[in-house]
Amino acid sequence: MSVEFDIEVDVLVIGAGGCGLAAAIAAQDAGAETAIVEKLDRPGGNTSLSSGSIPGAGTRFQAAAGIVDDANRFRADLARVSGTHDAPHVEAVLAERSAELVEWLVDSAGVTLELVETYRHVGHSVARLHAPPSRDGSDLIRDLERTIEERGIPVACGQPAIRLLTSGDRVIGAQTRDRRGESTRIGAKSVILASNGFGANPSLLAKLCPLAVAAQYAGARGSEGEALGWGQDLRAATGNTAAFQGHAALATRNGALVTWTVVERGAVIVDRDGRRIADETIGYSAFASRELVAEGPFHMIYDTRIAGDVRSGQPTFAEVCQPGVMIVAETLEDLAARLDLSASALVETVAGARQAAEGGEDVFARRDWGLGPLVPPYCATRIEPALFHTQGGLMIDSQARVLRDDGSAIEGLFAGGGVAVGISGRSGSDGYTSGNGLLSALGLGYIAGRTAGQEALQAPLSRPDTLSHTHTHTHVQHGG
Ligand SMILES: Cc1cc2nc3c(=O)[nH]c(=O)nc-3n(C[C@H](O)[C@H](O)[C@H](O)COP(=O)(O)OP(=O)(O)OC[C@H]3O[C@@H](n4cnc5c(N)ncnc54)[C@H](O)[C@@H]3O)c2cc1C
Known part of the structure; x- marks a missing residue:
C-alpha cells in the first residue's frame, strides 16, 4: 500500500x-x-x-x-x-x-x-x-x-x-x-x-x-x-475482558462518589428492606457486584463523627455533605422515616453492627469497624452501583x-x-x-x-x- x-x-x-x-x-x-x-x-x-x-x-x-x-x-x-x-x-x-x-x-x-x-x-x-x-x-x-x-x-x-x-x-x-x-x-x-x-x-x-x-x-x-x-x-x-472496576457508592442524588473511607470508618450499607447484604469491607468494587444482584435502593448508614473525619482527610467529600445528599437525623427511627425504610429493620441492623463492632460475631464475618459502633446523630446517603471502567x-x-x-x-x-x-x-x-x-x-x-x-x-x-x-x-x- x-x-x-x-x-x-x-x-x-x-x-x-x-x-x-x-x-x-x-x-x-x-x-x-x-x-x-x-x-x-x-x-x-x-x-x-x-x-x-x-x-x-x-x-x-x-x-x-x-x-x-x-x-x-x-x-x-x-x-x-x-x-x-x-x-x-x-x-x-x-x-x-x-x-x-x-x-x-x-x-x-x-x-x-x-x-x-x-x-x-x-x-x-x-x-x-x-x-x-x-x-x-x-x-x-x-x-x-x-x-x-x-x-x-x-x-x-x-x-x-x-x-x-x-x-x-x-x-x-x-x-x-x-x-x-x-x-x-x-x-x-x-x-x-x-x-x-x-x-x-x-x-x-x-x-x-x-x-x-x-x-x-x-x-x-x-x-x-x-x-x-x-x-x-x-x-x-x-x-481479562469480562473484568471491570465497579464502585458500590455513587450518590444517587448528585452523582458524587461516596469514598469507601466512610465504610472503613464503620459505615454499613442496607438494601430496600433496611438489611445489610454482605461484608462491606470486601471493597467498593467487589461490593458493587453484591448490589447488582440485590434489591435497591441502597443506603450507606454512618454518623456525623465519620463524616467529619472523612471530610478533614478528603476535601472532595464536601460534595456528599450537601443537604439532600447526606441526610442527618438524631434517631434511627427518624432516619428510617426520611429514607422510607422500615424503622424496626434499620434499628435491628445497626444494633447487630454495634454488637459486632464491640467484639461480637458479625453475620457477614466483618472484622474491621473503624471508629467503632455508630452513634447519633446518624447520617445516610442513597447510593447505587457504578461501572468506572473495564479492566x-x-x-x-x-x-x-x-x-x-x-x-x-x-x-x-x-x-x-x-x-x-x-x-x-x-x-x-x-x-x-x-x-x-x-x-x-x-x-x-x-x-x-x-x-x-x-x-x-x-x-x-x-x-x-x-x-x-x-x-x-x-x-x-x-x-x-
Ligand atoms: C470516579 C472514578 C474514580 C477513579 N479513581 C481511581 C483512583 O483513585 N485510582 C485508580 O487507580 N483508578 C481510579 N479510577 C480508574 C481510572 O480513572 C482509570 O483506570 C484510568 O484513568 C484510565 O486511564 P487511561 O489513560 O487508560 O484512560 P483515560 O484517562 O480515559 O484516557 C483515555 C483518553 O483517550 C481518549 N480517546 C478515546 N478514544 C479515542 C480515539 N479514538 N482517538 C483519540 N483519543 C481517544 C479519551 O477521550 C480519553 O481522553 C477511577 C475511575 C473513576 C470513573
Missing part, C-alpha cells in the same frame, strides 16, 4: 488521559519526537474523574513515613485480590516498577503527589497509595498537561483516531478525522494506544463484560473501545507491546491503561485492588513511552513508499 503521511513523528500517542500523557512525556524523555491525538475537546478522560490515587511500593515517600514495603509484598497483595487471570506478567512488572513510576511522576513529569496515610483501601497491606493533595484526578491531569506544554509536545484535541495505518504486519501510524470530516494521516515509528476501555460502549459491554451492563456508567464518554477492534483486526490477543483488553508483554495469539509482538504497536489487558482478575469486579486503574494507565504509559521512544531512536521511519511531509490539517495545540 502506498501511504502518504500529512505529519510524521517518532511516537504517536492515541488518547490524552493519564496513560497517554505519561507515555508522551516518557517517550520524549527517551529523546523521541512525540505527538498526541485526543478524541474529545480536551485531555483528561477517566483519569480526570478519578481520585488520582496511584500505588507505589518502596517509594522514598513511604521510607520517610517509616513504612516498609517492596514489590514482592505489593505483588502478593495484588494476586490475593485478583486471583487467577490472564496477565500475571503485567501484574509483576507493574508491582516491580511502581516505586520508580511514582518517583518519576514527581521528579520528571511534574506531578505533585503525597503518600496517603489517611486511607489505604482494600487490598493494600500497607499505606502505598500516592495522590494529589486534593485527592482529585483532574489535578493529576493538570500537572501532566503543564509538563506537556512546557516541553512543547503537541496535543491535537477533537481529533479522534479512526484507524491504524499498516504496512504488511507493521503499524506505521494512524488516521484521524475531525468534526468537519477532514482526515489526517500521521506516520509514526510506534503508535501507543492510550484511549481507555469500552465502558461507554453498551454493545461491546454486553458482548464482553455482561456483568457490568446493569451498573450506572460513571466513567468518561470517550471510552468506546475502538482500539480493541483495531488490535483484533491485526490478530491481537485479548485477556480487560489487548494482550501485551512486559514492555507494553501488543501481542498476537501466537505470542509474537505486533511491530510498532503498544498499549496501556484501559486498552490493555488488566490486572484485576478475569471477570467481574471482585479482583480490583485500589489504584489498579491508574497503575495500569500511568505505569504502562511510562513503560510503553520509554520503550517506544528508545526504539524510535534506533529505527528509521517505516516508509513503504514516498511520503509527503508538508500537508498538515490538524489543529495542533500545546497542552490542549
Whole structure:
C-alpha cells in the first residue's frame, strides 16, 4: 500500500488521559519526537474523574513515613485480590516498577503527589497509595498537561483516531478525522494506544463484560473501545475482558462518589428492606457486584463523627455533605422515616453492627469497624452501583507491546491503561485492588513511552513508499 503521511513523528500517542500523557512525556524523555491525538475537546478522560490515587511500593515517600514495603509484598497483595487471570506478567512488572513510576511522576513529569496515610483501601497491606493533595484526578491531569506544554509536545484535541495505518504486519501510524470530516494521516515509528476501555460502549459491554451492563456508567464518554477492534483486526490477543472496576457508592442524588473511607470508618450499607447484604469491607468494587444482584435502593448508614473525619482527610467529600445528599437525623427511627425504610429493620441492623463492632460475631464475618459502633446523630446517603471502567483488553508483554495469539509482538504497536489487558482478575469486579486503574494507565504509559521512544531512536521511519511531509490539517495545540 502506498501511504502518504500529512505529519510524521517518532511516537504517536492515541488518547490524552493519564496513560497517554505519561507515555508522551516518557517517550520524549527517551529523546523521541512525540505527538498526541485526543478524541474529545480536551485531555483528561477517566483519569480526570478519578481520585488520582496511584500505588507505589518502596517509594522514598513511604521510607520517610517509616513504612516498609517492596514489590514482592505489593505483588502478593495484588494476586490475593485478583486471583487467577490472564496477565500475571503485567501484574509483576507493574508491582516491580511502581516505586520508580511514582518517583518519576514527581521528579520528571511534574506531578505533585503525597503518600496517603489517611486511607489505604482494600487490598493494600500497607499505606502505598500516592495522590494529589486534593485527592482529585483532574489535578493529576493538570500537572501532566503543564509538563506537556512546557516541553512543547503537541496535543491535537477533537481529533479522534479512526484507524491504524499498516504496512504488511507493521503499524506505521494512524488516521484521524475531525468534526468537519477532514482526515489526517500521521506516520509514526510506534503508535501507543492510550484511549481507555469500552465502558461507554453498551454493545461491546454486553458482548464482553455482561456483568457490568446493569451498573450506572460513571466513567468518561470517550471510552468506546475502538482500539480493541483495531488490535483484533491485526490478530491481537485479548485477556481479562469480562473484568471491570465497579464502585458500590455513587450518590444517587448528585452523582458524587461516596469514598469507601466512610465504610472503613464503620459505615454499613442496607438494601430496600433496611438489611445489610454482605461484608462491606470486601471493597467498593467487589461490593458493587453484591448490589447488582440485590434489591435497591441502597443506603450507606454512618454518623456525623465519620463524616467529619472523612471530610478533614478528603476535601472532595464536601460534595456528599450537601443537604439532600447526606441526610442527618438524631434517631434511627427518624432516619428510617426520611429514607422510607422500615424503622424496626434499620434499628435491628445497626444494633447487630454495634454488637459486632464491640467484639461480637458479625453475620457477614466483618472484622474491621473503624471508629467503632455508630452513634447519633446518624447520617445516610442513597447510593447505587457504578461501572468506572473495564479492566480487560489487548494482550501485551512486559514492555507494553501488543501481542498476537501466537505470542509474537505486533511491530510498532503498544498499549496501556484501559486498552490493555488488566490486572484485576478475569471477570467481574471482585479482583480490583485500589489504584489498579491508574497503575495500569500511568505505569504502562511510562513503560510503553520509554520503550517506544528508545526504539524510535534506533529505527528509521517505516516508509513503504514516498511520503509527503508538508500537508498538515490538524489543529495542533500545546497542552490542549
Ligand atoms: C470516579 C472514578 C474514580 C477513579 N479513581 C481511581 C483512583 O483513585 N485510582 C485508580 O487507580 N483508578 C481510579 N479510577 C480508574 C481510572 O480513572 C482509570 O483506570 C484510568 O484513568 C484510565 O486511564 P487511561 O489513560 O487508560 O484512560 P483515560 O484517562 O480515559 O484516557 C483515555 C483518553 O483517550 C481518549 N480517546 C478515546 N478514544 C479515542 C480515539 N479514538 N482517538 C483519540 N483519543 C481517544 C479519551 O477521550 C480519553 O481522553 C477511577 C475511575 C473513576 C470513573
